[in-house]
Amino acid sequence: MFDMDGVIVNTSRIHSEAFNQVFSEYGIDFDYNIWKGSSTKEVVFGVFKDTSLSLGELEELITKKQNLALLNLKSATLEDLFFEEAIESLLNFAQVFNLGLCTSAGKSSVEQILKVGGLNDVFDFVITSNDVSKSKPNPEIYAEGAKRFGVPTDECLVIEDSRNGLISARLAGCQSIHFGDKNEQYLASLPFFNDLISAASYSDLRRLLL
Secondary structure, eight states: OBOOBTTTBOOHHHHHHHHHHHHGGGTOOOOHHHHTTSOHHHHHHHHTTTSOOOHHHHHHHHHHHHHHHHHHHHHOOHHHHBOTTHHHHHHHHHTTSOOEEEOSSOHHHHHHHHHHHTOTTTOSEEEOGGGOSSOTTSTHHHHHHHHHHTSOGGGOEEEEOSHHHHHHHHHHTOEEEEESOTTOGGGTTOTTGGGOOEESSHHHHHHHHO
């Protein structure tokens, strides 16, 4: 099971800019890295948990952020979005493994990215933030993925970049590989850090899996 943002595509800048644009009118200094791997809904509700904004106002902020991010995604090129060798590697993996996509992104953003990358037929299933009630680090999304595969969670391997995503996979009982630099500070506090296997690139990931 693959996460999307930070693993298949590099959309952190797009999401960070959209959040900052929405939050700027409230004078909020927003650090996207803290919330990486969380859904837009969870971010908005978390950032404004101690404010007097109504449910309707919070939902408007969620919609505004999602629309801004989607607008930027639609103007991005394949080269802007996808990590080097990501598409080729996924096509190779699909010949060997059953693949699932489990992402905290919204359905509309996911559909746009899969369309741009020509990946609509690569995954056996796609689970977005619209399909689960609790986002990462809650294990719901990966537990649901294992159900869709029809296998126990300990027979599933998760590819994740974020701390929240790795915790989600671990709590679900899945095996995991961290995609990225293992020296990132946000990983050091993970209780299973010493057991963490990392792949810094798709070349590394292919060497591990194929």
